[in-house]
Every structure is written in structure tokens, then in C-alpha cells.
Amino acid sequence: MAGILSWFWNERFWLPHNVTWADLKNTDEATFPQAEDLYLACPLAFCIFMIRLVFERFIARPCALGLKIQANGPQKAQPNAILEKVFTAITKHPDEKRLEGLSKQLDWDVRTIQRWFRQRRNQEKPSTLARFCESMWRFTFYLYIFTYGVRFLKKTPWLWNTRECWYNYPYQPLTVDIHYYYILELSFYLSLLFSQFTDIRRKDFPIMFLHHLATISLITFSYVNNMARVGTLVLCLHDASDILMEAAKMANYAKCQRLCNLLFVMFAMVFISSRLGLLPVWILNTTLFESWEIMGPYPSWWVFNLLLILLQILHSFWSYLIVKIACRAISRGKVSKDDRSDIESSSDEEDNTIRVRVPHEQHCLSGTGSSQ
Secondary structure: OHHHHHHHOOHHHHOOOOOOHHHHOOOOOOOOOOHHHHHHHHHHHHHHHHHHHHHHHHHHHHHHHHOOOOOOOOOOOOOOHHHHHHHHHOOOOOOHHHHHHHHHHHOOOHHHHHHHHHHHHHHOOOOHHHHHHHHHHHHHHHHHHHHHHHHHHOOOHHHHOHHHHOOOOOOOOOOHHHHHHHHHHHHHHHHHHHHOOOOOOOOOHHHHHHHHHHHHHHHHHHHHOOOHHHHHHHHHHHHHHHHHHHHHHHHHHOOOHHHHHHHHHHHHHHHHHHHHHHHHHHHHHHHHHHHHHHOOOOHHHHHHHHHHHHHHHHHHHHHHHHHHHHHHHHHHOOEOOOOOOOOOOOOOOOOOOOOEOHHHHHHHHOOEOOEO
């Protein structure tokens, strides 16, 4: 174990040339980031998750009910012991052969059985009330952490001159503000990573899981090797659009369509301008070029920048989806079915067609932070 730890914490990987861990030990004059500080994020992530449950139960839910958002979920499938057994024990998506067998066994036509399975799958989806509560929690956290980040960063020199992120690196003291900002953000994304398995399941689950892993890795890397200054810029930049996204979703659930449309347009503008504009021009420019000029590359520098580039690729993918939704909205006015919708629509004429307006399609973009 000692050998593995020694290999993992190799100074030549984590730190610039001629810098050792001993050089970054805390002294009476200065405090530097320590890897063990990050252990605090695990119990804090659990606390954040518990706070979320309390918030959704006693704050978000009453607000939703006040907006007349009902707890009713999708239409329930009629009780049927045979189909229920197949659904729970065998498959939720029966193939044609199984459908034909069930049709003969029950004397139902295939389309009726298909509709039953569709309704039964939708039964397991959370209600609009649950979605509103989830979005309100994320909106509240993003609003708080973004406000904190802006108030803190406007007093720092590296917000106005990104070269300040690298002068005298890595001997840059850790302030209380940076430590609090980092640990709280890391704890929140850890809670998102694990709650993704209990939250509303969406079709972009693997991409969002990868996004959360990349974000957590970036936070960890930048803290351990003291790239915290540029890390605070990345965090604040990502939180900006997440606020508008969750606000648009809340307006959509509350059926405030005009407000929802306005917030969606604002979200799209902020998302694309910040993550396809500011991130590469402002952040990647300083992490790739200014840092190279001032201090030169080293192994963990490459990993940090590769993670940022991965995040940029994910943002490009999501920006493509946003533009696609906007073009579809302009041409049609509204969309008959969201490719990533939480509710499956029916192709049967007698079924109610599920109409999903544009902002509803942005469900997959939660946590971009962004990151979401």
C-alpha cells in the first residue's frame, strides 16, 4: 500500500520541476491546499443530500402546490397479473415474439399490450411535482453558489488578468474563500453523481455521469496541484447558465409558458456564449498558452487540460442539441415529442399525444455545471 501511495503521489507527476510536497506544507505564514482537505467533501456531500430532501419536502413541495402543480403522475396501466409478472420479472420492453404470445394468452391485440407496457413504464416515472422539486433545489443551490463566486472573484486579481493564475505558481496561498468554494462545489457534484441513480432517469444518463466525473476530477486535480485560481473561474462560469436552465424548467412545470420561453432563450444565449465563447477564449487560452509561457507544462498539467478539453467537447454536444431544439421550435412552434423526454408518447391515435414545449427538452442539461 505504501508503494502504491508513493507511486500515486509522485511529485514529478503532480508538481512542476524542482517543486516537492515539502515545499507546499502549511506554515505559520502561508496555507496551501492539502489532498486530505478533500476528504471533508464526502460527509459534506451526504449532508447536502439530506438538506436537499428536507428542502424538497418542506420548501419546494409547498411552493409547487401553491403554483397548483399536481402530484399526479402519468396514466396508470390497468391491473393485470400476467403482464405485471412479465414486466417485473422478465422484461419491460417485450419483443414481437413475446408480444404475440401474450396476445394469444390474454386474447388482447398486440397494440393494446404495447400500450399497457408503455403506460406501465411511464408509471415508474416521477410526477411533475417531483420534477419541480428537483429543479427548485438545483436552482437554489446554483443561485447561491454563483452569487458567492461572483462576490468573491470580483475582489481577486486573476478575474481581471488571468496571468495572475500562474505568477509565483505553485506558491500561492490558499484563502478561506477558495477553500470553502472548492469544498462546497466538490461536495455538491459528488451528491449529484450519486443521486443520479435515484433522480429522474433520462436518456443522456451516461453523458451526464461522464460530465460529473470530469467535473469532480477537474476540481480534485486543480485543488491538489494548487491550480485553484483558474479553477474558481471555471466553476463560476459553469454555474451561470445552470441557474437559468433550472428556472426555465420550473416555469415549464408551472405552465408559465411565456416566462419559460423567455428563460429558455436567456439560457441558450448564456450557455452558448459562456461555454463555446468564454471557456475556450478565456479559460483554455490561459490554461494552455499563458501557463505554458509562464511556467511550462508537466504531467498533471496535461491531464488537467485534457479534462478541460473533454468538458469542452461535452459542451459542444449540448450546444448542438440546444440549437437543434431552437431550430425545431422556430419551424414548428412546438415539438410533438422530445427525443429525451421522461414520458414515452404513444403512436396510437386513441392515446393522448404528449406535447412538449421547447424548454422541457432541456431536462438532459442539468448539472453542467453544468456542469452541470
